Amino acid sequence: MSMYPKQVRIVEVGARDGLQNEKTIVPTASKIELIDRLSACGLRSIEATSFVSPKWIPQLADATEVYTGIEKKSGVSYPVLVPNLQGYERARAVNVSEIAVFTAASEAFAQKNINASIDESIERFRPVIERAQADGIKVRGYVSTVLGCPYQGEVPVADVVRVAQRLHELGCYEISLGDTIGIGTPKKAQEMLAAVAAVVPMTSLAVHFHDTRGQALANILACLELGVSVIDSAVSGVGGCPYARGASGNVASEDVVYMLQGLGIETGIDLDRLIATGLWLSAQLGRETSSKVARAAA
Amino acid sequence: MSMYPKQVRIVEVGARDGLQNEKTIVPTASKIELIDRLSACGLRSIEATSFVSPKWIPQLADATEVYTGIEKKSGVSYPVLVPNLQGYERARAVNVSEIAVFTAASEAFAQKNINASIDESIERFRPVIERAQADGIKVRGYVSTVLGCPYQGEVPVADVVRVAQRLHELGCYEISLGDTIGIGTPKKAQEMLAAVAAVVPMTSLAVHFHDTRGQALANILACLELGVSVIDSAVSGVGGCPYARGASGNVASEDVVYMLQGLGIETGIDLDRLIATGLWLSAQLGRETSSKVARAAA
Numbered sequence: 059m060s061m062y063p064k065q066v067r068i069v070e071v072g073a074r075d076g077l078q079n080e081k082t083i084v085p086t087a088s089k090i091e092l093i094d095r096l097s098a099c100g101l102r103s104i105e106a107t108s109f110v111s112p113k114w115i116p117q118l119a120d121a122t123e124v125y126t127g128i129e130k131k132s133g134v135s136y137p138v139l140v141p142n143l144q145g146y147e148r149a150r151a152v153n154v155s156e157i158a159v160f161t162a163a164s165e166a167f168a169q170k171n172i173n174a175s176i177d178e179s180i181e182r183f184r185p186v187i188e189r190a191q192a193d194g195i196k197v198r199g200y201v202s203t204v205l206g207c208p209y210q211g212e213v214p215v216a217d218v219v220r221v222a223q224r225l226h227e228l229g230c231y232e233i234s235l236g237d238t239i240g241i242g243t244p245k246k247a248q249e250m251l252a253a254v255a256a257v258v259p260m261t262s263l264a265v266h267f268h269d270t271r272g273q274a275l276a277n278i279l280a281c282l283e284l285g286v287s288v289i290d291s292a293v294s295g296v297g298g299c300p301y302a303r304g305a306s307g308n309v310a311s312e313d314v315v316y317m318l319q320g321l322g323i324e325t326g327i328d329l330d331r332l333i334a335t336g337l338w339l340s341a342q343l344g345r346e347t348s349s350k351v352a353r354a355a356a
Numbered sequence: 357m358s359m360y361p362k363q364v365r366i367v368e369v370g371a372r373d374g375l376q377n378e379k380t381i382v383p384t385a386s387k388i389e390l391i392d393r394l395s396a397c398g399l400r401s402i403e404a405t406s407f408v409s410p411k412w413i414p415q416l417a418d419a420t421e422v423y424t425g426i427e428k429k430s431g432v433s434y435p436v437l438v439p440n441l442q443g444y445e446r447a448r449a450v451n452v453s454e455i456a457v458f459t460a461a462s463e464a465f466a467q468k469n470i471n472a473s474i475d476e477s478i479e480r481f482r483p484v485i486e487r488a489q490a491d492g493i494k495v496r497g498y499v500s501t502v503l504g505c506p507y508q509g510e511v512p513v514a515d516v517v518r519v520a521q522r523l524h525e526l527g528c529y530e531i532s533l534g535d536t537i538g539i540g541t542p543k544k545a546q547e548m549l550a551a552v553a554a555v556v557p558m559t560s561l562a563v564h565f566h567d568t569r570g571q572a573l574a575n576i577l578a579c580l581e582l583g584v585s586v587i588d589s590a591v592s593g594v595g596g597c598p599y600a601r602g603a604s605g606n607v608a609s610e611d612v613v614y615m616l617q618g619l620g621i622e623t624g625i626d627l628d629r630l631i632a633t634g635l636w637l638s639a640q641l642g643r644e645t646s647s648k649v650a651r652a653a654a
Contacts, residue, residue: 243614243615243619244618245618269648270648270652271614271649272573272608272647272649273614275573275574276577279574279577279578310570316541316571317542319541320542320543320571321542322543349570350568350569351569351570354538354569
């Protein structure tokens with residue numbers, strides 16, 4: 059029998075990573091309601107929005123309105139994505155307390171997705187991290203394509219390690235390792251996580267799985283066995299990666315929490331309320347929930 | 357890192373457990389084509405049909421025609437379900453080489469599903485097993501509701517152990533432990549399997565998960581870690597349990613094989629061909645495949 063962590067923190071990414079990749083544009087008021095419902099479920103980390111240029115991602119053009127509209131619950135963090143100094147200034151203007159920066163482990167993906175080499179992308183957000191640190195704002199780092207890339211295929215584990223270590227050295231308090239195209243399997247996920255954990259403390263790592271091939275929960279289980287205690291997921295399984303074939307997006311928070319409860323791991327989350335929130339969100343998006351736990355409960 | 361088995365045998369249950377629980381009645385010729393396609397994928401155990409009374413399960417009234425119609429490939433076993441001596445005679449008449457009998461770990465489920473107590477159900481198929489052994493026919497045993505019951509809720513592990521041990525003593529060469537309503541989580545699955553493996557050799561055990569709450573692959577992974585090397589699954593994830601809420605049925609064989617390949621475990625199965633077979637079957641049923649691997653590949 060394995061050694062699982064006693065507690066896990068879920069980083070709920072539905073409102074940002076999720077909605078940014080949905081075709082349906084959700085009204086600002088509904089985004090605010092979503093985030094407030096999520097905090098009422100007991101979630102302590104809720105990614106709220108992205109201060110990226112509206113030209114790139116029109117779904118999130120209302121970042122300022124969303125962030126200022128949500129009820130800031132005590133003890134809950136509402137990180138926002140920030141791609142550059144302009145975005146940082148907008149985020150700073152609404153008094154965010156946590157930001158997230160992102161890059162890739164795959165050079166080909168970085169070029170296609172953020173139009174820069176990995177090193178250039180890091181140089182681009184290095185001043186963002188420096189400013190945030192000076193301003194007392196926490197910084198989370200995302201590394202995408204950690205188990206495979208739609209353009210270059212295999213991504214060497216050494217590349218994931220190098221990028222994660224760099225983000226850690228630059229001051230990210232937590233690095234989220236993302237299987238952006240949902241291609242990984244449990245042993246490969248463990249090998250990748252173990253390699254990164256050899257240079258960045260496990261307590262500073264999170265895992266982020268998409269369920270494109272149905273492997274997300276098995277991958278999460280395998281990573282829990284190594285001691286990871288932070289998991290990214292999206293209520294109702296919203297989102298997806300526009301570069302990945304197949305409709306499936308983020309692993310559904312409901313299904314993750316159901317598994318964690320069964321493993322006896324504390325999350326502080328009210329599952330019934332989370333299921334209700336996911337079903338409400340699916341109705342907003344006009345599609346069936348991707349959470350099997352929610353479907354079984356409905 | 358865990359000790360997985362080097363090889364796993366998949367018991368493909370789509371043609372029986374799957375189609376029996378689908379609303380659409382598949383023509384006999386298509387059932388035969390399905391089974392022949394499955395054997396061409398490299399599957400070595402393909403449950404073909406059930407010699408149950410057509411009054412109970414009209415979907416499988418063509419058992420004799422299906423069994424006599426399929427190409428019996430060398431090295432492939434085609435078990436058929438047999439509920440009683442009448443069914444056994446029909447199966448024997450077409451020269452089956454393997455049969456399966458079934459009962460439950462939950463007393464309430466046995467009463468509702470097979471209209472008998474667990475002990476009565478065992479007494480009912482005891483002469484079937486005796487006849488099969490005298491005739492040189494292998495017998496597989498199914499135990500359902502091993503992780504929970506829709507009627508009585510919790511199912512004590514001791515009840516699963518008792519029933520599995522009984523089937524083993526009666527001469528079943530393999531016992532398939534089924535989470536019929538897809539309610540289990542990995543640690544509970546491990547605890548149940550470990551308890552049964554204390555009295556029945558692990559080499560005589562199989563696991564059978566439904567994906568009702570999305571937990572099937574994680575549960576399978578957890579059981580692989582304990583050394584189980586036989587997994588029941590259904591191509592395209594067909595089927596379901598009429599007693600379980602939510603639409604989800606058997607775990608999809610494609611998703612299981614994808615995971616096993618990623619773990620470096622041999623199955624002898626051609627995944628591309630299996631995906632094609634599942635997509636063909638979904639088209640026959642007029643619904644989308646439940647295999648995420650198939651969706652990602654389509």
